[in-house]
Amino acid sequence: MSYLALTDADLEAMLETIGVSTVEELFADLPAGVRLGRELDLAPAMSEQELNAYFETLAAENLHVGAELSFLGAGMYDHYVPAIVDAVLQRGEFLTAYTPYQPELSQGVLQAIFEYQTAICELTGMDVSNASGYDGTTVAADACFIAKHATGRSKVVVTEATNPQVRQVVKTYAPGFGLEVVEVPHRDGATDPDELREAATDAACVIFQHPNFFGVLEAAPDLAAAANDAEALPVAHVDPLSLGVLQAPGNYGCAIAIGEGQAAGNYLSYGGPHYGFLAARSEFIRRMPGRIVGETTDAEGNRGYVLTLQTREQHIRREKATSNITTNQTLLALAGLVYLSWLGPEGLHEVGETCMALAEHAKERLGLPLAFPERPTFKEFAVRVGRPAHEVVQSARECGIQPGYVLGRDYPGLDDVLLVALTEKRTPEEIDRLAEVLAA
Amino acid sequence: MKLIYEKSQPGRRAGRPPRPAGLAAAEVPPELARSDPPRLPELAEPDLMRHFTELSTRNFGIDTGFYPLGSCTMKHNPRINERLAALPGFRDLHPHQEEDGAQGALRLCWELQEVLAEITGLDAVSLQPAAGSQGELTGLLLMRAHFAERGEGEQRRKVVIPDTAHGTNPASVTMAGYELTPVKTDPRGNIDVEDLRGKVDEHTAGLMLTNPSTLGLFDENIEEIAAIFHRVGALMYYDGANLNAVCGISRPGDMGFDIVHINLHKTFSQPHGGGGPGGGPIAVGKRLEPFLPVPAIVRDGKRFRLDYDRPQTIGKVRGFLGPFGVFVRSYAFIKAYGPRLREMSAVAVLNANYLLARLRDAYELPYDRLCMHEFVLSARTLKREHGVTATDVAKRLMDYGFHPPTVYFPLVVPEALMIEPTETEAKETLDEFADAMIAIAREAAEDPELAKSAPHGRAVGRLDEVKAVKRVVVRYLFDEHPDLSAEPAAAGVVEAPKGV
Numbered sequence: 001m002s003y004l005a006l007t008d009a010d011l012e013a014m015l016e017t018i019g020v021s022t023v024e025e026l027f028a029d030l031p032a033g034v035r036l037g038r039e040l041d042l043a044p045a046m047s048e049q050e051l052n053a054y055f056e057t058l059a060a061e062n063l064h065v066g067a068e069l070s071f072l073g074a075g076m077y078d079h080y081v082p083a084i085v086d087a088v089l090q091r092g093e094f095l096t097a098y099t100p101y102q103p104e105l106s107q108g109v110l111q112a113i114f115e116y117q118t119a120i121c122e123l124t125g126m127d128v129s130n131a132s133g134y135d136g137t138t139v140a141a142d143a144c145f146i147a148k149h150a151t152g153r154s155k156v157v158v159t160e161a162t163n164p165q166v167r168q169v170v171k172t173y174a175p176g177f178g179l180e181v182v183e184v185p186h187r188d189g190a191t192d193p194d195e196l197r198e199a200a201t202d203a204a205c206v207i208f209q210h211p212n213f214f215g216v217l218e219a220a221p222d223l224a225a226a227a228n229d230a231e232a233l234p235v236a237h238v239d240p241l242s243l244g245v246l247q248a249p250g251n252y253g254c255a256i257a258i259g260e261g262q263a264a265g266n267y268l269s270y271g272g273p274h275y276g277f278l279a280a281r282s283e284f285i286r287r288m289p290g291r292i293v294g295e296t297t298d299a300e301g302n303r304g305y306v307l308t309l310q311t312r313e314q315h316i317r318r319e320k321a322t323s324n325i326t327t328n329q330t331l332l333a334l335a336g337l338v339y340l341s342w343l344g345p346e347g348l349h350e351v352g353e354t355c356m357a358l359a360e361h362a363k364e365r366l367g368l369p370l371a372f373p374e375r376p377t378f379k380e381f382a383v384r385v386g387r388p389a390h391e392v393v394q395s396a397r398e399c400g401i402q403p404g405y406v407l408g409r410d411y412p413g414l415d416d417v418l419l420v421a422l423t424e425k426r427t428p429e430e431i432d433r434l435a436e437v438l439a440a
Numbered sequence: 441m442k443l444i445y446e447k448s449q450p451g452r453r454a455g456r457p458p459r460p461a462g463l464a465a466a467e468v469p470p471e472l473a474r475s476d477p478p479r480l481p482e483l484a485e486p487d488l489m490r491h492f493t494e495l496s497t498r499n500f501g502i503d504t505g506f507y508p509l510g511s512c513t514m515k516h517n518p519r520i521n522e523r524l525a526a527l528p529g530f531r532d533l534h535p536h537q538e539e540d541g542a543q544g545a546l547r548l549c550w551e552l553q554e555v556l557a558e559i560t561g562l563d564a565v566s567l568q569p570a571a572g573s574q575g576e577l578t579g580l581l582l583m584r585a586h587f588a589e590r591g592e593g594e595q596r597r598k599v600v601i602p603d604t605a606h607g608t609n610p611a612s613v614t615m616a617g618y619e620l621t622p623v624k625t626d627p628r629g630n631i632d633v634e635d636l637r638g639k640v641d642e643h644t645a646g647l648m649l650t651n652p653s654t655l656g657l658f659d660e661n662i663e664e665i666a667a668i669f670h671r672v673g674a675l676m677y678y679d680g681a682n683l684n685a686v687c688g689i690s691r692p693g694d695m696g697f698d699i700v701h702i703n704l705h706k707t708f709s710q711p712h713g714g715g716g717p718g719g720g721p722i723a724v725g726k727r728l729e730p731f732l733p734v735p736a737i738v739r740d741g742k743r744f745r746l747d748y749d750r751p752q753t754i755g756k757v758r759g760f761l762g763p764f765g766v767f768v769r770s771y772a773f774i775k776a777y778g779p780r781l782r783e784m785s786a787v788a789v790l791n792a793n794y795l796l797a798r799l800r801d802a803y804e805l806p807y808d809r810l811c812m813h814e815f816v817l818s819a820r821t822l823k824r825e826h827g828v829t830a831t832d833v834a835k836r837l838m839d840y841g842f843h844p845p846t847v848y849f850p851l852v853v854p855e856a857l858m859i860e861p862t863e864t865e866a867k868e869t870l871d872e873f874a875d876a877m878i879a880i881a882r883e884a885a886e887d888p889e890l891a892k893s894a895p896h897g898r899a900v901g902r903l904d905e906v907k908a909v910k911r912v913v914v915r916y917l918f919d920e921h922p923d924l925s926a927e928p929a930a931a932g933v934v935e936a937p938k939g940v
Binding site: 002003004005006010011013014015017018019020023025026027028029030031033034035036039040041042043044045046048051052054055056057058059060061062063064065066067068070072074075076078080082084086087088089090091092093094095096097098099100101102103104105106107108109111112113114115117118119121122123127128129131132134135136137138165166168169171172173175176177178217220221243244245246247248251260267268269270271272273285291292293294295296297298299300301302303304305306308309310311313314315316317318319320321323324325326327328329330331332334338340341342343344345346347348349350351353354356357358359360361376393397402405424427428 | 441443444445452453454455456457458459460462463464465466468469471472473474475476477478479480481482483485488489491492493495496497498499500501502503504507509512514515516517518520522523524525526527528529530531532533534535536537538541542543544545547548555558559561570571572573574576577580581584606607608610611612613614615616617620657658660662663687688689690691694695696705711712713714715716717718719720733754755756757758759760761762763764765766768772774775776777778779780781782783784786787789790791793794796797798809810812834835838843844846849863864865866867895898899900901902903904905907908909911912913914915916924925929936937938939940
């Protein structure tokens, strides 16, 4: 198949206008030594119909959340994505646009991002949001950059109960930023504020996840206070779908709020593309990485939107930029805006409440000992299964149930612990099935 | 047009999540409970759909029309790729699914790695980076790991970058903790080799180069340049932003590059979604493979698995395996061409040279050579003689129904217009665009106000970017939202890169 429009007659006319006789001549500047001189060793071109068949075969080899009854979470969640999200995202004017460099032709995307920034600020209680980051891991590295430059300090503290992938990405970025990373262990599934306060001495920031990786509600206001006591910036990594029921980080003293946006309006898609969000108090706006959309007017006084504060950015400031980001995740952030608008404040509260109620119901119904029995949780909880959790996963999957995440993958000593996630897509009947399989 | 928040009415709603009957309510500890609800929009679904549809009509995509935004490779986005990415086996697959339940996805990733290795002429690929710029950072972190292992980490601090480079290159250098060494461009548009020689020594970690460059020119001395770096033990990094020019014709690995990033949203047609998603896989030579991000996707006979046992890895740069949905689309795009990717690049180069031939007399051409997939003109003469700038030309093109080219970039060309037609445009479209550009140059002499007051009839006129910087309003403030139209315009014009 071909996506080219060129005909033989076009080719002839174009070569004549250019003043060459073959296309080959256009490559005259390439030294002989760097030319491939053979055909690429790739399978022959496929027609659209063949593509369709081939990719359907590959897709059929995957057990997706509709093929197995899934209680997997651990950072990515099977929440419902409404049809309106698909409809908006397939509008070619959004889907096939580049970054909105020319505002007069990009008001649709620019206004949508402005509305998205507003939604993120409302969710998090922050003053400013960027236009999105790559995902919930890289925005943590972005927060470290802001904190380093705002405080002049070169240590960052991350709680061990923060998503392991977030911690890994922070550690990967740290050497380039000249940062040292210190982890604070969890105590029975939650972070001890006193321990955190001690670790936060001379730190640029303290990153904690709430609800944390175990689903546990941290004493978030106390953790933020502990960081503030040490004059380290408190950074909360939050689940957007928790923010209808849980307090906004801006209301308990956080300087920066970050998170993975997938749960709000994005499909699982085997890990991406999704969007990360990054919001902060207004004093940090000029240190923020990424695109930011601002309001302005044209000469007639008409309201309009533009990419703004671009002197932070690589295409102007080059080596002195706050980040190298150019591509972000606009389309996925747009999905987030459509989703949050579809839910509205009532709906967001209801989803959070339902997930939490289902999780409480599941704890009771499963009847297994909780790994952290004293801790309140949100939509996910850790249970002890009495034998290696990966064996339990294997036997449950033979019954068509994906029962959860094996915490021992990341936390030595928790090999018999399974992390079970409940979204509003699960039902009490499905929880019954899980209980039966785990009891067997 | 109103903001969605201005259309909101208390009590109105669209979505209603189900609530199982008889489920007891759960209590949030009071000290952690939300005090004030977020002021999210409250609209019924019909008005939501109209809002986003109206927004879309105020936006321009490749589906709307010709989009020759230089260095962004705005080509047709085949819709089959959207259908394939939405197959439930891909779209609804949990990234923590066990390997035996994700064999199709892992095979797809592995096959994409293989084809990218063949296209780039290198040995090993990581799909993980989320975008080209993150690929750059990843590549530089690989350099750091490589030199640290050789005990040269402290010694090699400098990365050489030509003055034509994308801004991401120097920004990535800083993020990776390296220092920038700039190198000049010679009168033919190649790297100035004499300038280069004096700047490369045992303190150099490597070079970052886009080839063809942002001038749309293939560096004729690439073999000599590679030798200069390799002689002192430094590495060569290829910024793949312009790979669309050379697929199947010349491979970065064969040019002497050790690390390459590929922009899947450029060369391989992932729709860019108004600013993302993208994909920035990197390909490397054998000696850098041990440092690649984890997990690696490997094949054991007929099975595919994730390998975390890479003791020398730099770690992770993003969650999971990378933007998987992007891999589906780009791999489908590549399979639609197969070895005919060569033809794709050849036509991209043909289209660019045709446009260049049609426009070379109407505008200034600072580097008079055959171009590759794009070329750079200058509106300097129009500015000097008629006061019509590159921005004015760009805005006037909107009146003719075209998206403007990249402007004010690369920085080495004053009043730059960087034009990349891509391979998917028909000759008629190229002719209509050339006619418009020629007409604009003529108008500039006859009636310069036409361009200076452009665009006409768009959703908004030229926006006051300086005001947006001075009076920062970056979210809706509800009852306290300011009326910026009542505030004076800011003085000054922003002539900064728009594009790339």
